[in-house]
Amino acid sequence: MTPAARVQAAIEILDEILAGAPAERTLTRWARRSRYAGSKDRAALRDLVFDALRCRRSLAALGGAETGRGLMLGACRRDGVDPDTIFQNARYAPAPLTSAERAAGRQPETAAERLDIPDWLWPRLVASLHDRAAPVAQALRSRAPVHLRVNVARCGRDAAMAVLAEDGVHCIPHPASSAALEVVRGSRRVSSSRAYRDGLVELQDAGSQAIAEALPLRDGMRVLDYCAGGGGKTLAMAARARLDLFAHDAAPSRMKNLPQRAERAGVSVKIVDAAEARRHRYDLVLCDVPCTGSGAWRRAPEGKWRLGPDRLQTLLRTQAGILDETAVLVAPDGTLAYATCSVLQEENHAQIAAFRQREPGWTLRGEYHWLPDAGTDGFYLALLTRQPDGP
Structure with missing residues (x-):
């Protein structure tokens, strides 16, 4: 799939999600009916969709609409990508931008909009976290790291790291828990790795482990x-x-x-x-x-x-x-x-x-x-x- 075709697929999926469909189920349905899409296409599409959902308010402001097209246009503008290289008159690509779409869009205005938090929730977040409200909200706008829990009843952390590395999964210790690892390379190989199959590690956030x-x-x-x-x-x-x-x-x-x-x-x-x-x-x-x-x-x-x-x-x-x-x-x-x-x-x-x-x-x-x-x-x-x- 071309980058433009991936964006068009993301637009269609996002419109379903914005209408109330569960994100995971919608992505799974798309993959089942799109057998032509390879694993790299599916992974790239998932990244586009989840990035748009994490940053939904700010991207809607930048793109001028809280629709699949608006969110993808907002992402282009945020990332410095010329929208005309994506929204083009080509097969499988999103339709070219209208004059109204070109004129629409603005910078996010309020803290809640910039940090992608609903307006009603922002005061509660500030009351709960005080000066850490903005850093936490900012962290929630990005992709989560992949953490593993070492089954310490079966092996030590260093031994698990060595077995994972044999299958191209490279990790570093995470300070939140003595059994926690953070995957720094090869995260998509975890489920097929020998360490995972043999019960030496489990996928689990380091905070949950703590x-x-x-x-x-x-x-x-x-x-x-x-x-x-x-x-x-x-x-x-x-x-x-x-x-x-x-x-x-x-x-x-x-x-x-x-x-x-x-x-x-x-x-x-x-x-x-x-x-x-x-x-x-x-x-x-x-x-x-x-x-x-x-x-x-x-x-x-x-x-x-x-x-x-x-x-x-x-x-x-x-x-x-x-x-x-x-x-x-x-x-x-x-x-x-x-x-x-x-x-x-x-x-x-x-x-x-x-x-x-x-x-x-x-x-x-x-x-x-x-x-x-x-x-x-x-x-x-x-x-x-x-x-x-x-x-």
Whole structure:
């Protein structure tokens, strides 16, 4: 595909996404019906689409319209590319620019527009992050790095790096976690590498790994990952101690690949429904709750634009409900761990403060933050224990 043909395909895909279609599904459908596109074309197209979604407001301003054409025209103007080399009278290329399109477009005006944050959300971001709001928002406009977690139960970090390098995947250690690697070259070869196939490494953001490393784990503990999702933190915990480990999710389909991943990693995980989960008391319960995902918007940028005040309030109620549900599952000397991939104070410290108002028998033993401008996705972790005279 020519560069112009890739842009035309991106325009069509973006128009579907802007109309409400999920980004990943739309890209997958396009690939299935476009068998002529090679792997390099698909990767380049994905980069165009996700860059446009990350920078949707600023590109719409530059391009004069919040449409697929407007975003791609805005990207040309931002990057110093002559639009006439892309929007041309050629086969598979976008149609030439109209006089109205040539006249449209302006520089982004407000901080929220320049940094690609919805207007309603910008004051909340500033209230949550203060002087780091702008650097975090800027970080969310760029592509996320690729991080790997070394399965420390199987090998050391240096050994994993050596095995990865044999397949052209070159990494450096990441400071967020002792098991974390950042891929600096060959990221698209990870899934076919021997290290990945043999369970020596897993794809996982370094901040997510840091959460597992901050948990007070020790051999013999009974642990419940209550909102397990795909099971990344479940497997990270399993690599750190010999645990009696349980995984639960309100949507069990999210865990469908967890048994296979656990087998590859050489660990045991019991998948349980809500009724089974409530039959036990646990030394540690991890609640990686549903959230805005604001800390990971560079990976899933459409979430930034589909979030609204009503959706945020729904999420806050869900988070509070999960805290209340899981508190009763913690053994008397156990730990309740609350985690989000959000940078918003309402979902993080304020949520824990509200829980402790409802349940005064709990003490906050530790609180951790990881932010995208420091090289990871944005995460929050709070560790709570019952006071000795608590219920």
